[in-house]
Amino acid sequence: MMKTNIAKFTTSLVQWIDADYGHVAPVSDSEELDRINWVRCSPFIVLHLGCLAVFWVGWSWVALNTAIALYLVRMFAITGFYHRYFAHRTFSISRWGQFAFAVLGASSAQRGPLWWAANHRDHHRYSDTSEDPHSPIRYGFWRSHAGWFMSTRHYGTEYRRIQDFARFPELLWLNRFDKAVPVGLAVVLYLCGFWLELFAPSLGVTGLQMLVWGFAISTTVLFHATASINSLAHLVGRPRYDTGDHSRNNFFLALLTLGEGWHNNHHKFMGCTRQGFYWWEIDLTYYGLKFLSWTGLIWGLKPVPAKAYDPAEQLSSEHLAPAS
Numbered sequence: 001m002m003k004t005n006i007a008k009f010t011t012s013l014v015q016w017i018d019a020d021y022g023h024v025a026p027v028s029d030s031e032e033l034d035r036i037n038w039v040r041c042s043p044f045i046v047l048h049l050g051c052l053a054v055f056w057v058g059w060s061w062v063a064l065n066t067a068i069a070l071y072l073v074r075m076f077a078i079t080g081f082y083h084r085y086f087a088h089r090t091f092s093i094s095r096w097g098q099f100a101f102a103v104l105g106a107s108s109a110q111r112g113p114l115w116w117a118a119n120h121r122d123h124h125r126y127s128d129t130s131e132d133p134h135s136p137i138r139y140g141f142w143r144s145h146a147g148w149f150m151s152t153r154h155y156g157t158e159y160r161r162i163q164d165f166a167r168f169p170e171l172l173w174l175n176r177f178d179k180a181v182p183v184g185l186a187v188v189l190y191l192c193g194f195w196l197e198l199f200a201p202s203l204g205v206t207g208l209q210m211l212v213w214g215f216a217i218s219t220t221v222l223f224h225a226t227a228s229i230n231s232l233a234h235l236v237g238r239p240r241y242d243t244g245d246h247s248r249n250n251f252f253l254a255l256l257t258l259g260e261g262w263h264n265n266h267h268k269f270m271g272c273t274r275q276g277f278y279w280w281e282i283d284l285t286y287y288g289l290k291f292l293s294w295t296g297l298i299w300g301l302k303p304v305p306a307k308a309y310d311p312a313e314q315l316s317s318e319h320l321a322p323a324s
């Protein structure tokens with residue numbers, strides 16, 4: 001028993017660095033697989049505790065603005081690329097471009113692009129059934145929000161779900177060593193803060209302050225905002241379409257996540273790039289992707305199908321005008 005526990009502990013430590021180490025697809029229904037793996041997820045806990053250091057390091061405009069900017073840029077990478085590109089392939093991009101945005105997405109510390117997209121594909125395939133990795137209807141709020149992410153069952157990447165992208169060795173590397181980019185970002189933030197502390201002391205910035213605001217706070221808020229789509233967007237809001245699951249549209253969540261809150265629209269028409277179907281359904285990620293398409297960096301954005309605007313397709317009798 002003691003030996004088994006030591007082996008599990010050691011495996012979890014190695015998996016901090018190499019996410020694929022010792023991974024075998026979970027085949028059993030063992031309850032142990034669904035338990036939270038506290039050793040493995042301790043960096044995630046430390047990230048949250050790191051936010052409390054704000055009482056020690058204080059704040060400055062530079063640190064606060066860095067946290068906000070990193071939240072927005074990384075949320076865009078998560079929704080625009082981890083979600084709308086890697087999980088759903090709603091547009092095209094060059095191999096270099098896909099790697100660059102995968103690196104940006106990886107800096108969010110929400111694991112690798114292949115892990116993220118493979119789980120998300122399962123979410124759509126089994127939405128709100130017992131096979132759904134994070135259904136609040138099946139498993140309750142906390143498990144759908146964070147517990148699933150911390151349990152042994154969901155740590156490994158199901159590569160068979162994401163074979164189309166698993167053929168790129170650079171993405172496989174990024175997925176396997178998923179801590180490399182976030183740790184790199186944390187180091188760069190600390191060094192920037194330290195440099196400003198030395199050469200621009202009037203700004204009131206320190207290395208630790210940049211680490212706490214730019215990494216710990218920004219990344220923690222980013223995680224919970226993203227996770228709210230898995231939990232709250234299946235609980236709170238209004239459905240427009242009958243999707244056979246509990247997905248909702250939620251204006252507040254859409255603002256928070258740059259457009260992901262139009263989750264019922266997305267469950268119905270997951271193949272289109274846009275998730276806010278009407279002009280008042282603010283979808284900042286779509287506007288950003290549209291801008292990138294004008295630069296030629298991405299192309300082939302998939303439009304909202306005409307039948308999305310057909311009143312017969314919609315649950316309510318609200319007569320909504322097509323988007324301009």
Ligand SMILES: [Zn+2]
Nearest residue numbers: 123247263267
């Ligand atoms: Zn959903």
Ligand SMILES: [Zn+2]
Nearest residue numbers: 087120266270
């Ligand atoms: Zn999706």
